[in-house]
Amino acid sequence: MYQQLAWQITVALTVVLGLVFAFIALNAGKWTEYAPLQMRAYRLRTGFFWTLVLLLTPVLVYSMSELPYDAAHRHPGNKPQVIDAVGYQWYWILSSNEVTVGRPVEFHVTSGDINHGFGIYDQDMRLVGQTQAMPDYVNKLQLVFRKEGTYKVLCMEYCGIAHHNMLAEIRAVAPTPVPSEDNK
Amino acid sequence: MSVLTHTSPRAGATAGVLAYLVSAGAILLLMMVFGLAMRLEQAQIISIGANRFYELMTLHGIGMVGVAALGGAAIMWHFLRQYVQLSPALFIANLVLFLLGVVLILVGVLWGKFAGAWTFLYPMPGHSMGVWDNDAAALFMVGLLLIGTGFLLLYLDVARALIGEYGSLAHALGWPQLFLGKGKYGPPPTVVASTMVLIVNTIGIVSGASILLMMLINLYFPRFTIDPLLAKNLIYFFGHVFINATIYMAVIAVYEILPRYTQRPWPSNRVFLAAFTASTVLVIFIYPHHLLMDFAMPRWMLIMGQVISYLNGLPVLVVTMYGALTIIYRSGIKWDMASGLLLLSMFGWAAGVIPAIVDGTIVINHVMHNTLWVPGHFHTYLLLGMIAMVFGFMYYLANGSRHVRAGMLDRLSFWAFAAAGMGFTFAFLYGGLSSVPRRYAVHLPEWLAYDRIASVFAAVVIAAALVFVVRFASRLRTARGGAT
Ligand code: HEM
Numbered sequence: 001m002y003q004q005l006a007w008q009i010t011v012a013l014t015v016v017l018g019l020v021f022a023f024i025a026l027n028a029g030k031w032t033e034y035a036p037l038q039m040r041a042y043r044l045r046t047g048f049f050w051t052l053v054l055l056l057t058p059v060l061v062y063s064m065s066e067l068p069y070d071a072a073h074r075h076p077g078n079k080p081q082v083i084d085a086v087g088y089q090w091y092w093i094l095s096s097n098e099v100t101v102g103r104p105v106e107f108h109v110t111s112g113d114i115n116h117g118f119g120i121y122d123q124d125m126r127l128v129g130q131t132q133a134m135p136d137y138v139n140k141l142q143l144v145f146r147k148e149g150t151y152k153v154l155c156m157e158y159c160g161i162a163h164h165n166m167l168a169e170i171r172a173v174a175p176t177p178v179p180s181e182d183n184k
Numbered sequence: 185m186s187v188l189t190h191t192s193p194r195a196g197a198t199a200g201v202l203a204y205l206v207s208a209g210a211i212l213l214l215m216m217v218f219g220l221a222m223r224l225e226q227a228q229i230i231s232i233g234a235n236r237f238y239e240l241m242t243l244h245g246i247g248m249v250g251v252a253a254l255g256g257a258a259i260m261w262h263f264l265r266q267y268v269q270l271s272p273a274l275f276i277a278n279l280v281l282f283l284l285g286v287v288l289i290l291v292g293v294l295w296g297k298f299a300g301a302w303t304f305l306y307p308m309p310g311h312s313m314g315v316w317d318n319d320a321a322a323l324f325m326v327g328l329l330l331i332g333t334g335f336l337l338l339y340l341d342v343a344r345a346l347i348g349e350y351g352s353l354a355h356a357l358g359w360p361q362l363f364l365g366k367g368k369y370g371p372p373p374t375v376v377a378s379t380m381v382l383i384v385n386t387i388g389i390v391s392g393a394s395i396l397l398m399m400l401i402n403l404y405f406p407r408f409t410i411d412p413l414l415a416k417n418l419i420y421f422f423g424h425v426f427i428n429a430t431i432y433m434a435v436i437a438v439y440e441i442l443p444r445y446t447q448r449p450w451p452s453n454r455v456f457l458a459a460f461t462a463s464t465v466l467v468i469f470i471y472p473h474h475l476l477m478d479f480a481m482p483r484w485m486l487i488m489g490q491v492i493s494y495l496n497g498l499p500v501l502v503v504t505m506y507g508a509l510t511i512i513y514r515s516g517i518k519w520d521m522a523s524g525l526l527l528l529s530m531f532g533w534a535a536g537v538i539p540a541i542v543d544g545t546i547v548i549n550h551v552m553h554n555t556l557w558v559p560g561h562f563h564t565y566l567l568l569g570m571i572a573m574v575f576g577f578m579y580y581l582a583n584g585s586r587h588v589r590a591g592m593l594d595r596l597s598f599w600a601f602a603a604a605g606m607g608f609t610f611a612f613l614y615g616g617l618s619s620v621p622r623r624y625a626v627h628l629p630e631w632l633a634y635d636r637i638a639s640v641f642a643a644v645v646i647a648a649a650l651v652f653v654v655r656f657a658s659r660l661r662t663a664r665g666g667a668t
Pocket residue numbers: 216217218219220222223241242244245246248249251252301302303559563566567570571621622623624642643645646
């Protein structure tokens with residue numbers, strides 16, 4: 001889960017950073033000639049720079065291999081269910097509130113007034129995906145609902161004094177065993 | 185007590201610098217109390233209601249950005265004056281315009297009930313659902329325009345002074361040294377940093393002013409509409425650049441004060457110059473990372489947003505943080521409140537860069553954008569970074585620009601500030617981990633525990649900040665006179 005990953009990376013690196021600062025602070029009181037130390041520090045810095053570059057570049061490239069914008073191309077042959085979602089102060093209008101578990105859904109998200117944010121939360125209130133809902137533009141968000149049950153739509157962009165009350169629900173149901181048009 | 189050498193002839197601060205810092209300190213404390221009130225409301229310990237919550241959120245956001253700008257400008261102006269001739273009149277004019285703007289904003293929010301957040305995202309100011317009217321929104325936006333105008337004047341003066349002294353902005357950025365190999369060292373770090381800030385922030389303020397003007401017209405002539413995506417781009421460009429510029433102004437305190445404490449130079453060598461030239465470009469082109477969830481944006485801009493988010497951390501970490509650590513290591517430095525807070529500020533800035541880069545990753549942003557992760561990362565580098573720089577500068581002046589051993593209360597406050605500050609920001613980050621949306625007046629029951637812990641941390645932070653600000657305010661005479 002990306003949230004977990006983000007948290008772990010952040011905590012780990014912050015601890016490392018804290019240790020480095022503590023080490024420097026604890027070794028600051030003694031005095032050493034600066035010139036030789038500076039030379040060593042500059043050499044080390046080059047190493048530090050390249051380490052960062054070597055660590056970040058693969059992460060950067062790898063993290064871009066599957067962007068949420070391209071979700072549509074990820075399920076060839078599985079025609080997504082399309083749901084229109086329009087945000088208003090302060091409610092959502094969805095063209096359907098029911099989706100099928102495992103079948104991709106494409107939300108066509110826009111707004112009838114001002115900027116909102118269309119965020120989908122699973123049964124554990126974990127954010128599984130979002131896009132902005134803005135006037136004059138349609139943002140297409142593709143998601144696959146994995147679990148049966150009720151998902152929630154929350155507003156993710158501040159839109160005035162009832163922003164926190166802008167809720168909608170989406171029911172994810174198991175696929176019907178009867179062969180549907182999908183299988184043709 | 186050892187009087188530091190290297191101090192400029194004008195070690196004491198001008199009355200103008202002190203007026204900036206006193207204003208910043210007072211507004212800071214008030215805004216922190218508003219912040220605590222928001223946290224307490226989310227924790228359901230107090231109940232002020234959603235309307236009041238969002239009014240306070242609007243004031244806290246714009247007020248804190250203003251505090252950062254005032255504090256940063258005071259630092260930049262104080263030190264830059266050693267190298268170039270700045271106009272004290274324009275410096276004061278900026279403060280006057282600022283305070284006028286603050287009055288308009290306060291009236292717009294507290295009397296007019298404007299609660300459109302400091303980002304005044306178009307077209308919300310004109311669509312309040314009857315909560316505030318157009319005049320309230322206009323008061324807020326005109327207030328912002330006044331503040332922007334003041335800073336624009338200040339930067340124009342800085343530009344005039346730098347060009348007068350160095351010939352051109354390219355020279356002030358050290359390009360002859362960087363690109364043409366003319367000499368080993370460029371202009372002093374303070375000059376280079378000020379040049380970078382003046383370039384990016386002038387562009388930022390002009391963009392901000394243009395969208396504000398368009399929106400003011402739209403308020404009263406709704407048939408004049410604005411493309412909402414263009415408006416978003418302009419607003420976030422302005423917001424990102426403006427708040428970032430405050431840090432690059434404040435970090436001048438680190439470049440100037442740590443060398444005095446350690447008796448070691450902060451050289452403006454080619455690596456330093458390259459870092460600032462890079463930052464000048466990166467700070468301008470990074471802003472699309474605020475728009476990663478606007479799928480309608482051109483794809484290349486969003487990818488650029490992530491790539492530059494990663495790159496932008498490099499100069500900060502490899503040059504400024506690393507430089508501060510190098511200059512301190514085995515320097516025999518005598519710690520006091522000023523040097524301690526400046527070291528803390530380096531930690532805060534670097535620590536804030538980590539969750540910022542994480543969130544600048546598109547796939548992560550997809551599930552963390554506009555959650556509490558966002559205030560989590562920026563409070564880390566604003567509260568523990570930027571504001572710690574301002575506090576460090578305040579102590580430096582209050583101690584007469586020299587080393588003074590810290591007393592018990594100050595030391596206690598330092599550690600309380602550092603520890604509770606970390607606790608406070610990590611409670612936000614934990615909220616991001618738990619998918620709590622930002623800017624929610626009402627939280628679900630399962631989120632309350634962290635809101636409550638954060639409230640305790642926030643109260644401790646405020647107590648420490650109160651000690652810092654009162655200490656400074658009670659030593660204005662020393663600050664004015666410099667070393668006695
Ligand atoms: C005791 C210290 C502080 C407390 C208790 C505090 C509290 C808060 C809270 C509760 C929020 C709203 C979070 C949400 O979205 O739910 C917030 C937002 C914010 N804070 Fe702070 N804060 C503090 C210090 C600072 C400092 C030092 C700065 C900058 C220099 C700052 C700048 C901001 C900004 C720009 C926002 C965004 C407002 C918005 O979303 O429109 N804060 N703060």
